[in-house]
Amino acid sequence: MSAFEVRTQALTHLHPAAEELTFHVQFANRGEYRLFMDFQVAGKPQRAAFTVFVT
Numbered sequence: 193m194s195a196f197e198v199r200t201q202a203l204t205h206l207h208p209a210a211e212e213l214t215f216h217v218q219f220a221n222r223g224e225y226r227l228f229m230d231f232q233v234a235g236k237p238q239r240a241a242f243t244v245f246v247t
Contacts, residue, residue: 195244198224219246 193215195204204225206215219225227242 193227193229195219195225195227197221198226222246 193206193208195206195217196202197204197219200221202221204217204219206217208214209216223246225244225246227244229240229242231238231240
């Protein structure tokens with residue numbers, strides 16, 4: 193998964209913890225982050241987008 197800080201476009205790259213679809217991250221700054229997760233379903237690439245607000 194990739195996370196972009198909306199204001200600065202800073203990139204944070206995340207990897208899942210173990211075999212589960214769980215991510216642990218501590219963002220350096222408060223603000224709005226846009227996250228993009230790439231994965232496959234039946235061998236076809238998919239992308240999901242999320243927005244989170246760090247306070």
